[in-house]
Amino acid sequence: PPARFDIVTIFPEYLEPLRASLLGKASARGLVEIRVHNLREWTHDVHRTVDDAPYGGGPGMVMKPDVWGAALDDVCPGGALLVVPSPAGRPFSQATAQRWAKERHLVFACGRYEGIDQRVIDDAARRMRVEEVSIGDYVLIGGEVATMVMIESVARLRPGVLGNAHSHQDDSFSDGLLEGPSYTRPHSWRGLDVPEVLLSGDHMRVDRWRREQSLLRTAARRPELLESAELGPADHALLAE
Numbered sequence: 541p542p543a544r545f546d547i548v549t550i551f552p553e554y555l556e557p558l559r560a561s562l563l564g565k566a567s568a569r570g571l572v573e574i575r576v577h578n579l580r581e582w583t584h585d586v587h588r589t590v591d592d593a594p595y596g597g598g599p600g601m602v603m604k605p606d607v608w609g610a611a612l613d614d615v616c617p618g619g620a621l622l623v624v625p626s627p628a629g630r631p632f633s634q635a636t637a638q639r640w641a642k643e644r645h646l647v648f649a650c651g652r653y654e655g656i657d658q659r660v661i662d663d664a665a666r667r668m669r670v671e672e673v674s675i676g677d678y679v680l681i682g683g684e685v686a687t688m689v690m691i692e693s694v695a696r697l698r699p700g701v702l703g704n705a706h707s708h709q710d711d712s713f714s715d716g717l718l719e720g721p722s723y724t725r726p727h728s729w730r731g732l733d734v735p736e737v738l739l740s741g742d743h744m745r746v747d748r749w750r751r752e753q754s755l756l757r758t759a760a761r762r763p764e765l766l767e768s769a770e771l772g773p774a775d776h777a778l779l780a781e
């Protein structure tokens with residue numbers, strides 16, 4: 541059965557890229573089902589207002605609870621998982637993507653302005669699972685781009701979405717370390733040569749070299765990942781050098 545992604549947004553055209561390329565093909569093949577809903581369909585006034593001034597004052601605007609409540613009543617059946625992209629959310633990671641890839645139905649609420657009235661989330665949590673999730677420590681204009689990031693990372697884990705050319709078994713982070721450098725032909729390019737080990741045909745040596753490159757790159761760029769990675773004595777020896 542296809543995984544279903546519903547997205548509620550005031551900028552439906554922002555989600556057009558999901559129709560293109562890989563995900564477009566996956567949708568066409570019935571592997572995933574992506575539906576985009578315009579939040580303004582649930583407004584009640586002639587101006588189709590979705591936001592209002594924040595109680596307690598302060599800058600910016602807050603998205604109205606009644607409009608969102610009406611939209612989520614229609615879009616979310618009981619069993620769905622509601623995702624709210626937000627700078628204030630729990631961090632999104634590959635582990636989140638793996639967990640969500642098992643879900644039948646994900647609904648993404650794309651907030652803008654200063655956010656969505658908290659009661660929308662509190663009310664939704666009465667009848668479905670709700671997760672406020674951050675894709676990183678920076679502030680976007682709205683949740684649409686974060687939603688595309690998350691849908692892409694989840695959809696690619698669904699069987700059949702990726703051609704078998706690039707399986708996700710050996711994803712980055714699959715062993716908790718960063719991927720090292722990659723090379724392809726020609727073996728010499730602008731005076732830069734491919735590391736000789738990769739041309740050696742010695743698979744044991746290649747595997748060991750790649751592990752070393754992952755360790756060194758992780759130590760240099762993301763040392764905090766080393767704590768949770770499974771390192772053997774050879775790994776510790778290399779890092780101690």
Ligand SMILES: COc1cccc(COC(=O)c2cn[nH]c2)c1
Binds near residue numbers: 624625652677683
């Ligand atoms: C729900 O309320 C808001 C308010 C403002 C922006 C957004 C969009 O999300 C982000 O900016 C984001 C997500 N991960 N990192 C940044 C949502």
